[in-house]
Amino acid sequence: TIRFYEQQGLLPPPERQENGYRVYTEKHGEWLAFIRRCRILDLSLTEIRELQSYQDDPRQPCTAVNAMLDDHISHVRSQITALQALEQQLVSLRASCNEGREINACGILTGISEESKQQLYRASSGRKD
Numbered sequence: 038t039i040r041f042y043e044q045q046g047l048l049p050p051p052e053r054q055e056n057g058y059r060v061y062t063e064k065h066g067e068w069l070a071f072i073r074r075c076r077i078l079d080l081s082l083t084e085i086r087e088l089q090s091y092q093d094d095p096r097q098p099c100t101a102v103n104a105m106l107d108d109h110i111s112h113v114r115s116q117i118t119a120l121q122a123l124e125q126q127l128v129s130l131r132a133s134c135n136e137g138r139e140i141n142a143c144g145i146l147t148g149i150s151e152e153s154k155q156q157l158y159r160a161s162s163g164r165k166d
Contacts, residue, residue: 039069045082047072047089080109 039061042048048068051059068089075085084105091102133144140146 042069042072045086047082047085078109079113084109 039048043050048065051061051065054060071089072085075088080088087105088102091097091099130145130148133148135144138144
């Protein structure tokens with residue numbers, strides 16, 4: 038991962054010893070910790086690169102950082118909405134099958150099959166609903 042971040046320009050390449058071993062400094066550790074925290078927050082490599090560029094010029098106002106984070110929050114909220122819709126579909130599917138049924142009467146498999154057929158029909162007829 039460290040080499041990947043070097044290739045992506047998020048981490049400067051370290052000095053090398055005569056035997057070719059990389060020599061990482063404390064500053065490399067700080068950059069890696071920053072990158073790791075950004076990745077935990079699900080920030081993209083582009084967003085991390087942008088944040089690093091802001092750190093390089095610490096006297097500028099942080100409005101651009103705020104705007105970037107606002108965009109990211111909006112993206113996360115969209116993902117949450119999509120996951121909640123997915124959860125409802127899964128809960129509905131799960132409710133369609135009681136214990137003790139045989140596979141040929143499984144409401145979950147039937148529900149998935151029926152939805153697949155409907156999607157196939159919509160795709161073949163050009164409908165988008």
